[in-house]
Amino acid sequence: MPKIVDHDERRATIAAAAAEAIADEGIEQATLKSIAARAGVTTGAVTHYFSDKDDVVLAALLHADEAMRSRLDAALDLGRSPVDALLDALPNDETSRRDWLVWRTFSDAAIRSEFLRSQHRRSQSQWLDTATQALAGGDGVTPDDARLDAELVVAVVDAIGDAAAIDPGAWPIERQRSLLEHCMRRVHGD
């Protein structure tokens, strides 16, 4: 019998290490060696679980995407207000910032890959669906406007997340909250 390992768990560990490396060093500077070192294995182990670097990177991107979505869903499930839930998902600590940085990388990679673009689009529309649901229930709002309101909120969240991930110093949580709440006020016509 071979050494017993959980193949999927192993892949997940390496994917998480890769996400870290990508966030810290950028997608090109994140070498197999640095990814392996973060995961505490050798480069050979990485190529044992992934066919090539693209494969590792893809796993890292999906890993971070999934993590971001989970964070938002968890917050909503806990019954927090949309604003609070979104603030939970925005880059406010090491982990969430890391995921936003990886998400940026995902977007960049999507520019030059048909396949990643479709993944990216799918992920985007899931965000939009969640937002549309979370914002539902306003009176006297046409479905078209409801959709546009959701797009508006998603756009603002994206912009805040991007800006805060790039320059955390310029976007403390209070600034994030203040802009997000203003957005909600404008959307609700207050």
Add this chain to the structure above:
Amino acid sequence: MPKIVDHDERRATIAAAAAEAIADEGIEQATLKSIAARAGVTTGAVTHYFSDKDDVVLAALLHADEAMRSRLDAALDLGRSPVDALLDALPNDETSRRDWLVWRTFSDAAIRSEFLRSQHRRSQSQWLDTATQALAGGDGVTPDDARLDAELVVAVVDAIGDAAAIDPGAWPIERQRSLLEHCMRRVHGD
């Protein structure tokens, strides 16, 4: 007698070629050789006018940033409405999309460089100032709210520009206009 060349013009040509290369191939894949080829010179010429690759890249980023700002200013000077002016600046053709892609690269680079981060921040606040001015004049709006409205619009424009640069197919100009106009409606309380 040495050959007479306009040093600055030469640098600008190469910077523009580098911006093109970065947008087309990504910052890492854009090699000195490919940049030189686009500019119609040899790698030696590039290193003659720039100290190293970072220097070329910086020039390319500033070049594209400048181009985007000019486009917006020009549109406003022509007396176009804020919405039309912003749509002019958003990625609607090869050139504007290219500049947005370079802007993304700029943002990425700012993540890991103190110097670029300060440049990036300055560029962002110029956008915000322009937006604040362009949107000014609403009655019964407190200065704080005016500032937040401007931030909101800038955020939405950033998000649209980003999304459209990444996935132009998903963001035809009509969609850009429709979301932007909705944003304005909400801001003006219609």
Add this chain to the structure above:
Amino acid sequence: MPKIVDHDERRATIAAAAAEAIADEGIEQATLKSIAARAGVTTGAVTHYFSDKDDVVLAALLHADEAMRSRLDAALDLGRSPVDALLDALPNDETSRRDWLVWRTFSDAAIRSEFLRSQHRRSQSQWLDTATQALAGGDGVTPDDARLDAELVVAVVDAIGDAAAIDPGAWPIERQRSLLEHCMRRVHGD
């Protein structure tokens, strides 16, 4: 109770798989993994039966050498004419071509290994002995000439086998037969 396996049979199976792999992919491209896959086992099993890759390769070379010789001996035992027997041994189907390709590899390996060179030499002289016997019986031929005739025939067979193994399209069986028969005619003075 340990699983019961026939050690020698197991080695033979793997050696045959290795011969196949070497003929198909070349000696360097034939990896332990690809050899194991052809044999329907894991790489661990291969290293269990052989000390290292060189050992597997050696077994494959001897395996193919043995197969070629058997094919010639069998044909002669069936009472076929020397020409027909040799044509049987030449590369005329998948199997015989494969063995010739492995034989080439054997020769290559012999260039850089004292040990393989001696094996190779022994194998060559067995061919020569067989040929000398098969061609024996001409009248008025001195023993020296008989030996040279045999060398001549072996040389021609080697050359045909080589050429046909390398470029089967250029060496259909008719061409092989025609050259071989011409050789015999010249040897017999017709």
Add this chain to the structure above:
Amino acid sequence: MPKIVDHDERRATIAAAAAEAIADEGIEQATLKSIAARAGVTTGAVTHYFSDKDDVVLAALLHADEAMRSRLDAALDLGRSPVDALLDALPNDETSRRDWLVWRTFSDAAIRSEFLRSQHRRSQSQWLDTATQALAGGDGVTPDDARLDAELVVAVVDAIGDAAAIDPGAWPIERQRSLLEHCMRRVHGD
């Protein structure tokens, strides 16, 4: 002005070094590093003049092929007898043996490459043409038989060259001459 070098001469030097390396170490063991070292340059220089390893190898193969042909042609031009000329071309010293070893490698490579196979075939037919011409002039020999005689001689020369390249110790020049002269005697019906 750049450093002035003769591009073609540079390529030829590296190709010769590669031929040496291939003969000494085999095609796979001949690394770019070892080739570069033999040529007295760095690996970067090799890739500067050749697009990749395949390209270097091809140049080496053609280089050796050309050298062998030249050697035969030169001997014939000097008015030597066919036998003497062929013996000149056969592996009798370091250089000629090296070329025969590279020729073997060429043949091997031709097995798996359509392109090399066509090159190989062309080279083979040039040998045959030369042989046909050199042997021409026998009385009472039909053209068909003349062609077959040439094929026979070429086959024997190939076989001797191959054997002598692989195992020089077993094929001193006297043995090469003796078999080749016997071949000629049989062809001429003595």
Add this chain to the structure above:
DNA sequence: TATGAATGAGCATTCATTCAT
């Protein structure tokens, strides 16, 4: 007996950089 996880050395290749001309 047999597995396949893990290693790490070695490869071809790419590329920013230097520099003789």
Add this chain to the structure above:
DNA sequence: AATGAATGAATGCTCATTCAT
């Protein structure tokens, strides 16, 4: 001012080998 030859470090990747199970 401009060239492009040459360098050499670094990368992704392959693979024989080892070994815990």
